[in-house]
Amino acid sequence: MTIDGLNASRVLQPASVEELAQLLKEEKGSVSPVGAQTQLHFGNPLRSLDCAIDVTRLNRITEYVPGDLTIHAQAGVTLGELERALEANNQFLPLDPWNGPGATIGGIAATNAQGSLRPTGTIRDWIIGMHVVEVNGNASKTGGRVVKNVTGYDLAKLYTGSIGTLAIITEISLKVRSGYGRTATAVTRLPDFASAANLVSLIRTGPLQPVSCEWIGPENEVWLRFGEHPRAVDWQLKNLPGADWKILEGTEEAEGWASVRSGYQKLGPIVVKVIGLPATIADIVAESRSRAWIAHVMNGIVLSGVSSIEDVRRLRRTHRVIIERASLEDRRQVSTFGLEPAEHELMLRMKRTFDPEGRLNPGRHVDGE
Amino acid sequence: MQTEIIQQLTQIAGSASSVVCDETELLVYECDALTLFRNKPDVVVFAANTRQVAEIVKLANTHRIPYVPRGSGTGLSGGAMAIQGGIVIELQRMNRILSVDVENRIAVVQPGVVNLHISQAVAPYGLYYAPDPSSQSACSIGGNVAENAGGPHCLKYGMTANHILAVEAVLPSGEIVRLGNPAGETIGMDLLGSIVGSEGTFAIVTEITIRLLPRPQAVKTLIAAFHSVDDCSQTVSDVIAAGIVPAALEFVDDKTIRAVEASVYRAGYPLGAVAVALIEVDGFREGLEETADQIVEICRRNNAYEVRVAKDDDERAKLWMGRKGAFGAMGRISPDMLVMDAVIPRTKLPQVLAQIDRISQRYGLPVANVFHAGDGNLHPLILFDSRRADQVDRIFEMGEEILKVCVGVGGSLSGEHGIGCEKKEYMGMVFSDADMETMLRVRAVFNPGGLLNPDKIFPSRRSCTEIGKQTTTSTEEIGKRVDAVLRGAH
Numbered sequence: 001m002t003i004d005g006l007n008a009s010r011v012l013q014p015a016s017v018e019e020l021a022q023l024l025k026e027e028k029g030s031v032s033p034v035g036a037q038t039q040l041h042f043g044n045p046l047r048s049l050d051c052a053i054d055v056t057r058l059n060r061i062t063e064y065v066p067g068d069l070t071i072h073a074q075a076g077v078t079l080g081e082l083e084r085a086l087e088a089n090n091q092f093l094p095l096d097p098w099n100g101p102g103a104t105i106g107g108i109a110a111t112n113a114q115g116s117l118r119p120t121g122t123i124r125d126w127i128i129g130m131h132v133v134e135v136n137g138n139a140s141k142t143g144g145r146v147v148k149n150v151t152g153y154d155l156a157k158l159y160t161g162s163i164g165t166l167a168i169i170t171e172i173s174l175k176v177r178s179g180y181g182r183t184a185t186a187v188t189r190l191p192d193f194a195s196a197a198n199l200v201s202l203i204r205t206g207p208l209q210p211v212s213c214e215w216i217g218p219e220n221e222v223w224l225r226f227g228e229h230p231r232a233v234d235w236q237l238k239n240l241p242g243a244d245w246k247i248l249e250g251t252e253e254a255e256g257w258a259s260v261r262s263g264y265q266k267l268g269p270i271v272v273k274v275i276g277l278p279a280t281i282a283d284i285v286a287e288s289r290s291r292a293w294i295a296h297v298m299n300g301i302v303l304s305g306v307s308s309i310e311d312v313r314r315l316r317r318t319h320r321v322i323i324e325r326a327s328l329e330d331r332r333q334v335s336t337f338g339l340e341p342a343e344h345e346l347m348l349r350m351k352r353t354f355d356p357e358g359r360l361n362p363g364r365h366v367d368g369e
Numbered sequence: 370m371q372t373e374i375i376q377q378l379t380q381i382a383g384s385a386s387s388v389v390c391d392e393t394e395l396l397v398y399e400c401d402a403l404t405l406f407r408n409k410p411d412v413v414v415f416a417a418n419t420r421q422v423a424e425i426v427k428l429a430n431t432h433r434i435p436y437v438p439r440g441s442g443t444g445l446s447g448g449a450m451a452i453q454g455g456i457v458i459e460l461q462r463m464n465r466i467l468s469v470d471v472e473n474r475i476a477v478v479q480p481g482v483v484n485l486h487i488s489q490a491v492a493p494y495g496l497y498y499a500p501d502p503s504s505q506s507a508c509s510i511g512g513n514v515a516e517n518a519g520g521p522h523c524l525k526y527g528m529t530a531n532h533i534l535a536v537e538a539v540l541p542s543g544e545i546v547r548l549g550n551p552a553g554e555t556i557g558m559d560l561l562g563s564i565v566g567s568e569g570t571f572a573i574v575t576e577i578t579i580r581l582l583p584r585p586q587a588v589k590t591l592i593a594a595f596h597s598v599d600d601c602s603q604t605v606s607d608v609i610a611a612g613i614v615p616a617a618l619e620f621v622d623d624k625t626i627r628a629v630e631a632s633v634y635r636a637g638y639p640l641g642a643v644a645v646a647l648i649e650v651d652g653f654r655e656g657l658e659e660t661a662d663q664i665v666e667i668c669r670r671n672n673a674y675e676v677r678v679a680k681d682d683d684e685r686a687k688l689w690m691g692r693k694g695a696f697g698a699m700g701r702i703s704p705d706m707l708v709m710d711a712v713i714p715r716t717k718l719p720q721v722l723a724q725i726d727r728i729s730q731r732y733g734l735p736v737a738n739v740f741h742a743g744d745g746n747l748h749p750l751i752l753f754d755s756r757r758a759d760q761v762d763r764i765f766e767m768g769e770e771i772l773k774v775c776v777g778v779g780g781s782l783s784g785e786h787g788i789g790c791e792k793k794e795y796m797g798m799v800f801s802d803a804d805m806e807t808m809l810r811v812r813a814v815f816n817p818g819g820l821l822n823p824d825k826i827f828p829s830r831r832s833c834t835e836i837g838k839q840t841t842t843s844t845e846e847i848g849k850r851v852d853a854v855l856r857g858a859h
Contacts, residue, residue: 065714065716066610067606067609067610067714067715067716068714068715068716068745069609069715070714090612112555120527120531121527121531121553122555124555124559124562125527125531134807138803138807139803140801140803140804140806140807141800141801141804142804142807142808144712144779144780144781144799145714145779145780145781146712146713146714146744146745146779146780146781146784147712147715147744147745148519148523148528148712148741148744148745148746148784148785149712149781149783149784150516150517150519150528150566150783150784150785150786150787150788151781151782151783151788151796151799151800152788152796152799152800152804152805152808152826153563153566153567153808153811153812153826154517154530154562154563154565154566155563155807155808155811157530157558157559157562157563158558158559158560158562158563158811159558160555160558160559160562161555161556161557161558161559162557162558166558177614178609178612178613178614179612181612181656204472205472207583207586209583209653228652228653228656229652229653229655229656229657229659229660230656231653231655231656231659232652232653232655232656232657234655235653235654235655235656236653273554275550275552275554275556276552277470277473277475277551277552278472278473278474279472279473299552299553299554300473300551300552301552301554320550320554320556322556336557337556337557338556339556339557340547342544342546342547342548343546343548343556343557343560346540346546346560346814346815347557347558347560349814350558350560350811350814353810353811353813353814354810365557365558366557366558
């Protein structure tokens, strides 16, 4: 296995959490946890790799209680497997990360992977508990198994998005939601940038509440997904602001969003996530000199394909920017998160408290900033 | 407390009126709304701005004095109680809404702003702040952040943590930091998310950027009365199983109904009912009527003998008044009570309620149940008489037994009130030593000296419950607080 040009001398596939803990107790070198390997390019360049730990054999859904709207799964379970289990009870996880249903739930959490579907936040908002094993082999848990809980510190928030640099996630408890009464997607293509900017502004400030709202460029397409009571979906479709909308449902709808996802894969050569505000999206797109982009209109976030690291540096003068995807060469020159000094200091202390020797995914997160 | 320190605090706060050190006046600050646990701070200082908070923290560090942040003091787990004495940093005067950005649906507020005041201030723009703890007309947003406050509507809209986008905070080092961003997008590990709900032990939040939501087009509120707890519980399960996502789904039992109906919070709950479900759905006008009809049908199928849909806003407000005033109304049926907070998987409701009933009978102390059924967040109220020492001795033991039942079915110790001082000795029921050791290491990253809000959340040798046994709260006292809260709402 090769990550960032480094070859792992050992690849271990523990079949149980106990086995994982045991092998970590014995391991003295650098360790990188991996799942479905869909996000290995994310983060600052890995500094060393002695042992890769593949968690895909931790692949059990340990409990699913439809009546409680909770599901508990080991880190190696894929999103697709979770979706299939939930579908049987008309339930789902409102997540559709760009890396697709083949990604593991552990990997999605570790990288805070996201997609178009964001009716209520991101994966952090659906996690209710987590089990982890630290680099020294110590196992611990945070949160619980119920949908509402304030018992103890919510360390799952720290593990989510830390790219496996604090501890290795072994099991995640999630709350899920009931399926939408109906979903439908409305798509339109505008003639130019200005009219698309105007349309998304109308949508953003109007009465519609799409669960996805994407402005895709340079084609200037606007994609709206609605999920609600059938009559509420109808009402929203009837109240779309004036444009020539095409309505997608069923298979056509699913295929449509799969094409958006493959559109994301084609962004580049450097993909950045620029964090702004809903009202500043058009400005961000203009400023970023995007080759192509997908903007989460309701959230003020633009995923932009830019040409060079100079563009990243320029954008960072005015915005918080995360590098979603870039070549190893580029990631060596510009940090993934662009942390502020105060955050950097706190995160570094956090990293050291979990991993004093810096053996877990060294360089990937704060220690590579 | 040394005069020198009082003088320095006065200097920082700018006037003697911002510093309280009179023994009698300090009594106000000896507890929060969990009045069972009391300890007086040595001094209370009202901070006017972030810089002052930072200076007070630095002063406390220099002299190794413990300090505790405090807002409105409505917390129910003793989170704002100065267990080791020291300095209480009172944030109530930092109560300005600094900005409202209507277009981007965000507001920036100071920690002392009262939760409900935010929704009132942004109502003209068709917006509101979703988390609505029952104390929302008195509790401060800073306290909400500390405790990750809930409320009936977090069933659909999520807890405080889901609505906090960014904060400015004073770290225990005295350093002022900004975490998060107005888009609420996490950048790397989520420090902000870990501070929310840390019960004021990681940092003191001095400015908060919150998400505002557009008001739903329409709301439907109804109550259904049942002759059996099981029928009411089954209704809760069936509503969820039908794929409906209610805005709120509350359970009110017969004792609570009697108390509420005999009080000023009279809501018209059917007096003969063994249990009442209060259900609310909101969203687009289109389809809402059908959803409400579907719920009515589910209630009837589960033998509801009376179902009433609120006809207008007044009737709706009245139904909620009964629910939100329930704790305060308990004085009508009992001189004292212990408010509990625990969570169970919602499918275990009938089983756990039956077990609580058996425990109640065994101890000879009644329990009233009024709670957030939709998310399994129980609030058993143990009713007792503090003049009877034998009863006081039993309530904690009984409470512990109830918690064990909840944890035993896969539940947790607290859904929204926090662990604070009240439940720290029970943490071992849900967390192993290794779990707690990890949490304490994370606390040490933020709060290495441990002076910020010490002795909270985690078990200690000197038990909090021992302090608690010395004094109890009267329902009259709680009633007065609730009265004040509800009066504030109108």
